[in-house]
Amino acid sequence: MSQRIFIAGLFHETHTFVDGKTSLADFQIRRGEEMLACEGDASPLGGVLEYAKKQEWEIFHGIDYRATPSGTVDDGVVEAWWSEFKSAWQPDCDAVYLVLHGAMVTETIRDVEGELLARIRKLIGEDIPIFGVYDLHANFSFSMAANSDCLVAYRENPHSDAREAAVRAAGLLVRCLAESACPKMYLRQTRIILPPTGVGTADAPMRSLESAARGLEGGEVWAVNIAAGFAFADTPDTGLSFQVISSGPAGSAEQCLEELEQLAEDLKEHGRGKDEALEDVMVRLREPTDGLTLLFELADNIGGGAPGDCTGCLRALIEHEIENAAICINDPEAVTQLAGVGIGTKVSLGVGGKGSQLDEGPLNLETELLSRSNGRFELEDKQSHMASMVGDFADMGDCALVRHAGILILLTSNKTAPFDLGQWRSQGVDPAQLDVIVIKAAVAHKRAYDPITARSFWVDTPGPCSSNLKRFAYEHLRDGMWPL
Numbered sequence: 001m002s003q004r005i006f007i008a009g010l011f012h013e014t015h016t017f018v019d020g021k022t023s024l025a026d027f028q029i030r031r032g033e034e035m036l037a038c039e040g041d042a043s044p045l046g047g048v049l050e051y052a053k054k055q056e057w058e059i060f061h062g063i064d065y066r067a068t069p070s071g072t073v074d075d076g077v078v079e080a081w082w083s084e085f086k087s088a089w090q091p092d093c094d095a096v097y098l099v100l101h102g103a104m105v106t107e108t109i110r111d112v113e114g115e116l117l118a119r120i121r122k123l124i125g126e127d128i129p130i131f132g133v134y135d136l137h138a139n140f141s142f143s144m145a146a147n148s149d150c151l152v153a154y155r156e157n158p159h160s161d162a163r164e165a166a167v168r169a170a171g172l173l174v175r176c177l178a179e180s181a182c183p184k185m186y187l188r189q190t191r192i193i194l195p196p197t198g199v200g201t202a203d204a205p206m207r208s209l210e211s212a213a214r215g216l217e218g219g220e221v222w223a224v225n226i227a228a229g230f231a232f233a234d235t236p237d238t239g240l241s242f243q244v245i246s247s248g249p250a251g252s253a254e255q256c257l258e259e260l261e262q263l264a265e266d267l268k269e270h271g272r273g274k275d276e277a278l279e280d281v282m283v284r285l286r287e288p289t290d291g292l293t294l295l296f297e298l299a300d301n302i303g304g305g306a307p308g309d310c311t312g313c314l315r316a317l318i319e320h321e322i323e324n325a326a327i328c329i330n331d332p333e334a335v336t337q338l339a340g341v342g343i344g345t346k347v348s349l350g351v352g353g354k355g356s357q358l359d360e361g362p363l364n365l366e367t368e369l370l371s372r373s374n375g376r377f378e379l380e381d382k383q384s385h386m387a388s389m390v391g392d393f394a395d396m397g398d399c400a401l402v403r404h405a406g407i408l409i410l411l412t413s414n415k416t417a418p419f420d421l422g423q424w425r426s427q428g429v430d431p432a433q434l435d436v437i438v439i440k441a442a443v444a445h446k447r448a449y450d451p452i453t454a455r456s457f458w459v460d461t462p463g464p465c466s467s468n469l470k471r472f473a474y475e476h477l478r479d480g481m482w483p484l
């Protein structure tokens with residue numbers, strides 16, 4: 001007789017320090033056949049459904065909610081998900097399989113996955129196994145460990161193996177059903193918080209931790225997870241953690257956790273992130289170079305959910321009288337203010353600093369209006385990361401190009417990540433002729449900018465994606481978290 005598996009998904013990485021909430025309307029919701037239609041696609045759900053077909057599992061579809069990373073979620077989202085889960089639930093299923101993220105926070109629930117797993121356990125009873133997959137950026141809680149049997153983490157960051165991890169978890173579920181033996185999840189939460197820039201798996205400490213975890217797997221140890229955590233979610237569970245999924249004695253699982261924790265303590269310094277103090281960078285900026293210098297304002301990384309209007313780098317350029325420089329600031333208000341103004345007119349403007357409470361606020365500048373446009377441009381590189389999102393044309397919304405003391409400021413009405421040089425050339429600016437450009441991105445700009453760049457610096461400025469965790473006013477962490 002084929003196994004009857006109930007599948008559901010809930011996926012959100014909640015950044016509790018960005019302004020703005022995430023509501024039900026921000027989620028992509030799949031029900032019934034829409035879920036099954038994911039079979040074979042690149043998502044973890046697609047992977048497990050394809051595997052299910054090979055295993056000839058009978059699939060019962062619950063519900064699948066997904067949203068891109070953004071601010072604190074409305075409580076109503078959790079209740080909507082739970083109510084759909086309950087009504088879809090089939091009590092004669094043999095197992096539950098969940099596709100989770102693990103760092104979702106609502107207005108009143110800091111550990112959404114732990115809360116929902118506890119509710120599911122109560123609904124379905126102790127005997128039905130709960131398996132699944134989750135994102136390496138999870139803040140893993142004791143409720144998640146106690147109320148599930150085997151949740152498997154991605155092992156790669158960037159996440160090239162999300163689908164593979166989902167299939168691995170499904171394979172362990174096959175083992176569980178065949179052996180009629182369920183493993184237990186043993187959790188160790190460390191007192192270490194690492195910023196997202198410090199948890200790539202190609203570098204220390206994650207690389208060594210992942211490799212140590214692989215060495216501990218086998219026999220009674222079904223899987224070992226390294227959960228890097230998500231530093232921008234303020235919860236008591238935030239931080240690096242490990243789980244050993246084992247059907248062996250508790251003592252040996254704890255010993256594995258001990259080993260991993262010791263290794264993390266030894267290597268944690270490597271995970272601080274590499275943003276340098278702004279003042280140090282400004283001094284080095286004075287050293288002559290032949291060509292363009294990029295300043296990475298990582299705290300305002302547009303792709304990471306930041307507003308693209310933070311003023312940290314612009315302030316420094318002005319203060320240090322750096323000329324022949326350029327920055328793009330998303331500021332629809334300033335663009336509107338310039339709507340009826342003649343080209344060449346001098347205007348006093350409050351620039352940027354409106355999108356995040358972590359920024360110092362708008363910068364009042366005397367500017368000269370150089371040009372205006374509708375902000376639409378054809379991509380120069382049709383194979384870029386940006387092309388994969390927008391196609392052939394990008395739309396920055398209405399734009400105004402202004403100058404203040406040798407610094408070009410491109411004011412846009414739509415947040416536009418710096419992934420194509422057409423952003424500048426369409427506005428009459430040749431980026432290759434500039435000395436300094438501020439980049440509000442971490443990785444995906446490289447294809448466009450690397451060919452014209454002589455050197456670059458990662459700088460520590462205020463903003464919601466800063467690697468300097470001391471900049472955030474945490475309220476919910478456990479005591480004694482490193483490096484705070």
Ligand SMILES: [Zn+2]
Pocket residue numbers: 135136137159
């Ligand atoms: Zn992730």
